[in-house]
Amino acid sequence: MKAKEQEEAPVCQHFQRAAELLGKRWNTQIIRALLSGASRFTDVRDAVPSLSDALLSDRLKELEAEGILTRDVTPSTPVRIDYRLTEKGLDLTGAITELAGWAERWAAADA
């Protein structure tokens, strides 16, 4: 048990990664937009006003790589692209709801 990786239990590592995923700026706002029914790039962008197209594009790719969402391409003219949460992404609802509740309760207390 010398290496740093071995000192942490696998669940701790996954927990840390999950917390970092939600803590990374914009990610939860993007996920919440998708949970609220947005599926097109422009819908998500409109739901998160201060996010640039380039950054949204990067974040969507990262979240796709993490298995949180899929990018569904419909070969119409023009091509239609829909972003949808996977089962893994939808399963974040509980954690996001709890964290949003905490933030709301203590935002008022700290104000």
Add this chain to the structure above:
Amino acid sequence: MKAKEQEEAPVCQHFQRAAELLGKRWNTQIIRALLSGASRFTDVRDAVPSLSDALLSDRLKELEAEGILTRDVTPSTPVRIDYRLTEKGLDLTGAITELAGWAERWAAADA
């Protein structure tokens, strides 16, 4: 509604801050150690093996500044210091439990 700050609802800002707090490396492991009954510096350090004393000290100060924990000093000889979660810190239990559950479910699926 031109400034970036004004474009985000207050709850979104607080949510983002809460997510960043949990996403910052070591914070949730420190909070979980305190939830599990640790209160002394050395107890927390032992519960999070790869964390250095200097970094633990920094994180405890940050969490105290955020109102997540208090540093209780008992003027004995030697002085005894106990770190305890505040009501705000204890109220993170739900969010941490949900996120840990998600991490555990999807750690297995991703392995």
